[in-house]
Amino acid sequence: MRFGILGETRAWRDDGAEVPLGGPSRRALLALLLLRPGEAVPADRLANELGPHGAPSAHALQSQVSRLRAALGPAAVIERTGTGYRIVVADDDVDACRFERLAAEGRAALGEGDARRAVTLLRAALRLWRGPALAELPESETARAAAVRLEELRLAAQEDRIEAELRLGEHHATVPEPALEPHEPAPELPEPHESVPEPRELVPELRELVGRHPLRERPAALLMRALAACGEQAEALVVFEETRRRLAEELGADPSAELAGLHRELLSAGPSPSPAAPPAQLTSFVGRGAELAEVGELLRTARLVTLTGPGGVGKTRLSVEAAAAETGEVCFAELAALRDGAGLAQVLLGALGLRQNGLQLAGGPRTPVERLVTALSDRALLLVLDNCEHLVEEVAALVARLLAACPRLRVLATSREPLGIGGEHVRQVRPLDGEAAVRLFTDRARAARRGFAAGPELVRRICAALDDLPLAIELAAARLRTLDVDDLAGRLDDLLAVTARGNRTPDRRHRTLRSVVDWSWALLSESEQRAARRFTVFAGGATTRAALRVCDTDEDTLESLVDKSLLESVGGGRLRMLETVRAYGAERLAAAGERADARRAHARYFLDLALTADPRLRRAEQLAWLPVLVAEHDNVLAALRRSVEAREVDTALRLVAAASAYLWIRGVAASAAPQAIALLDAVGDAPPRGLGEEYATCVLVAASTAAGRPAWQRHRAAAGKALAAAWPGTLAGRYPAALLLWMMRNASEAESHGAYELVRAQRDSPEPWARAAALYVSGFGELGTGDTAAAERAFDRAADGFRALGDRWGAALTLDVLAGLASGRGDRARAVELTDRALALTDELGALDDCADLLVNRGDQLAACDPEAARADYARAAGLARRAGSPAGLAAALRGLGDLALLGDDLAEAERLYTDALERIDPHWVKSVGNRVRTLAGLGRVAEARGDHATARARYRQSAASASAIGSSVPDALRMLGLPEPVVKAVSAR
Incomplete structure (x- = not known):
């Protein structure tokens, strides 16, 4: 038997005959049971949902169930279970469940690049609809929520179908429909075959969609793409302008970063400068014209193309040329230097120009993969992954997830073997003719x-x-x-x-290449061979200065290696070695018994570099030194990993501590966390003598990811003692940034291990950055006692200290807190001015996620007096957070938009935005506490407005519990967060 709830509630026997169900109560009862086939529905819920006054009694409900059983007959079993009822039917016998399955499979096929299969599945899914979902259910919260969810899925499936048809339309393809099961109702039978419409034929449907959903950006984007595909570029630009105007007039928001990016594409603007561009080529491209054209044609219709072939055959060069021919945004990621798959997502974040977490620690211990998905969710970009063969399983898993979650992403990979995932188009690169x-x-x-x-x-x-x-x-x-x-x-x-002689297999070709490298190597002098094999310890290349020291050689020898094509000069004073040559040289290094010595020299050089940079990162030179360390990120991590593997604990601890300020300011501490965790296992429960501060810093780096939480719990007490010993009284230690991070990491714990007192004691420290950080921390202490005037004085002095040093990181932190205080006392103009200054500083640091956080704060400051300006800030923040891959930043923006929806009495939209925000917030991360408090309070206000006082009380209790972690009284904490006084009273009373 088949059932339908996508329209009127109906049932059909296997022969297609419709089953008479009876009156509306019986149809409503069946619809309620079919919402979750096989799951029990409590009897009291059924009674409440059956009508405006509910069923008059349990006996009446039982009577309705008996009549429904009689109507359906033995083909459908309705069971009494516990305190409720359930209908025992297969999911696929219910049109809503079948629709969800087909729509999900269609979206997955679209994500895998199989647009033809996606069209087939999505058309079959959409054909199941006969009218509004759950049309015969009485108006109720359950019915409304279920219907809204199904209608949203229907709209998304329609958008997915149109996108798939756009990809196929220019080929005028014919798409066969799947065979229907014999008992599917005759009225739903499709035509045997349907052709894919041309883009021009999709325009009327898309215009109608845009008309019905004028504030939904995806239909507008699809309409722009359809118009552009049929040569109506000007019309596409008009659609963008109309959408931009509607968003501004009705929401006070700018178009999303994704829609604005499509607009830039239509204007033929260049790609975003943030992703890593394909490497510039110094020689001509010879003999691959046909292959280049074929790859380019594939990339126009397929979402995953893999170039395979033996080493040295030219896969990388072909991928570079194909990427260079792209007119849209391209990101090039070189994976050869990556040792294992654990750091794969980190490398892609770096290639995209994104940081692991925010300057203000707003990201919390979120995974790099989540950040990638957020950043690429609706971004039109070609991602080139070069040299995947040693990580093929990890690359395949990540690419599959990204393509499924990011419908406008395409991937071009090079590997000696295919990735082996659905939708992959493999092209073997052969030797030249x-x-x-x-x-x-x-x-x-x-x-x-x-x-x-x-x-x-x-x-x-x-x-x-x-x-x-x-x-x-x-x-x-x-x-x-x-x-x-x-x-x-x-x-x-x-x-x-x-x-x-004779035909050669690919393995023989590879041996031939190795012979040529071997022969080239044999022609080098002994000093050139020694320098070349020692150069193999670098990850991602090296500066000439680094090569001279680590390779223990001179400039003439390096120039000779460049002349003989063993090294390449890639600009900016950097050298690199082709991966094939590097692998060969690494074998020679091991055979010569020099690997350990070369790796120690490499670690010493980058330890010295990090120690030199560390104090400069807290001063005006930070803008000059951050790019230096960014360029050497892979080398720093390689040096740390090798030191840990060799159990050279002293070197590893000093390296992670010296690099820690860079890792935190750039937001990439999580990239070093796995090695920090392994290092702590090697250290044991007590730090080595004289390295207590380095040990404490290592504990902080380990704690930057969820995987490091066990290490944090195990080592926290010992690390706190070690840090206190390194910074006794007013005496200065070596790594002052660790003090601030220590307090922030411990701020939400019941026992802070003296973190606050430890940092506050440095107010008279001879180290100027530590003094400024201590004043910053002292301000929070004054807030905890309710003395906001003293707190503001402390924050002002901290800001002066950071500014005097030229440290934009610390200054932005402090200005943000001062803006919050100004907002709390009602001085909105001052709050906005301070936030603007903080935004200018984070712009200099290139911190997208921090800019998003500050835009949300400015939106909070403006919400009461200028809601439209606030909406624009929240919308911009959401776009930046998506680009940066920051779930916490996006959560804050959604919470702000939820506040505005609540202010406008749109309870359903407010609840949706708050719920979405709450799912993205990490409740254990100190910088997310404020947004969690406000989100929970907002959900309480929504429930209270609906008369659901029990839910409101529960949400207010959760909000108060989170507010207590801020350190002051709950009412003071709420006022400091800018919540209105009625909300302060409502939350505090719980």
Whole structure:
């Protein structure tokens, strides 16, 4: 038997005959049971939902159930279970459940790049609708919520179907409909085949959607894309302008970052500067025109393309050229230096120009994958993942998740094997054909030797001996600086005699390439070989200065390695080594017994660099030094990992402490957390003598992720004692940033381990940054006693201290708190001025998530007097938080929009926004406490406005419990957060 609740409640037997169900009460009863087939529904809920006054008695309800059983017959079983009833039918026999399954499968197919299958599934899903969902249920909260959810899924499925059709439309494809089961109702049977409409044919439907949902941005974006696809660029721009105007007039909001990005694409603006661009190429691109065109064509219709082939065949170069041909936004991520999959998401965040968490610690211990999904959820971007073969399982899992969650994302990967996930289009990159190989060798030979000339037969013989592999050809051509072409050909014949005969398998090609690298290596002097093999310890390249020291060599030797193509100069004074050469050199380094010594030299260099940078990151030089450490991020992490693996505890502790200020300011502490956790396991329960402060800093870094919480609980007490010993009284320790982080990490704990007193004692410290931080912390202490005047004086002095040092990080923290105090006493103009100044500082640091947090704060300051300006700030903050991949920043923006919806008496929208915000807030993270308090209070106000006093009391109690963690009395904490006085009284009374 089949059931329908997507419209009038109906039932059909297997032969398609409709079952007479009886009156409205019986139909409503069946609909309520079918909302969750197989799940028990309490009898009292059924009674309350059956009509405006409920069923008159349990006996009356039982009577209705008996009549419904009789109408349905034995094909559908209605069971009494405990205190309720349930209907025992398969999910797929209910049209709503079947719709949800088909819609989810359609969206998944769209996410995997299989637009044809997506269209088939989504059309089948949407054809199940016969009218409004749950049309015969009486008006009730349950019915309203269920109907709203189903209608929202219907709209999303319609949007997904249109997007899939847009991808296929230009090919005029025919999409077969899936066969229906025999007992599906005849009126729902589709046509046997339907063609995919052209983009122009979708325009009327999209205009109607935009008309019905004028403030929903996805239909507007789809309409813009459809118009652009059929050549009506000007019309597409008009749609954007109309949408922008409606958002401004009705919400006071700007278009989202995603819609604005589509607008920029239509205006042919360049890609965003924040993602990492493909590496600039210093040589011409030879012999891959057809492959490049094929890859470009694939990327126009497929969402995942993988280039496979042996090492040295040219996969990376082809991907770079394909990315360069893209007109939209591109991000290039090089994975060769990544040791394992644990840091994969971190690398992609870095390539996208995003930080792990905010300057103000607003992100909490959220995972990098969550941040990636948030950042890419509706962003039109081509992500190029180069050298995936050593992480193929981890890359496949992450790519599958990103493509499913981010419908406008495309991925181009290079690997020696496919990723093996749905929707993947694999293209094997083969060696150059004979003519192209000759052209490549000739081009590179002329660059290496002026006046190069050789017969094409000789060049062809050289290239054939090299299996026409581009990397092998380039390495061989570079030898012409010291050899003539005849000598080169003779040596190649001797070296490659075995592999030059007959057909070669890919493995043989790879061995040929290795032979060429081996031969190139043999031509190096001993000093060049030593420098080259030691260079392999760098991750992601190195500056010339770093290479000179770690490789223990001179500039002439490095220049010679560049001339011989063993190293590449990539600009900015940096050198890098091709991955194939690096892997070979690493083997030579191990064979020479020099690996441990080279790694120690590498760790010492980057420890010295971090120690040099650390004090400068708390002063005006921070803008100059942050990029230095950003460029060396992979090297710092590699040095830390190797030191931990070698159990060189002293070096590892000093390195994590010296780099900690950079990690916190840039928001990437989580990238070092796995090594910090492993290091603490090696250290044990007590810090090494003389390294207590480094040990405490390591504990803080470990605690920056959820995985580090056990380590934090185990080591917190010992770390607190070690930090107190390092900063006794007014004496200064080595890492003052750790003091501030220690207090903030302990602020919400029942026992703070003396964190507040420890930091506050540094108000007279000889270290100026520590003094400013101590004054900042002291201000919170004064707030805890209710002395806001004293608190403001402390914060003012802290701000002066940070400004005198030129530290934008500390100054932004302090200005934000001062703005909150000004807002709390009603001085909105002062609050906005201070927030604007903090925003200017975070802009200099390039902190998107911190800017989002400050925009929310400014929105809070403006909400009472200028709600439209507040709405614009919340909307901008939401867009920035999505770009930054910050769940906490997005939660704060949604909470602000919820406040405005409540102010406008839109209870349903307010509840939706508050609920969405609450799901994104980490309740244990100190910087999220304020937003949690306000969100819970908002949900309490919504419940109270609906007359649901029990729920209101429960929400107010939760809000008060969270407010108590701020440190002052609950009423004072609520006032400091800017909550209206009636809300303060309501929450405090619970």
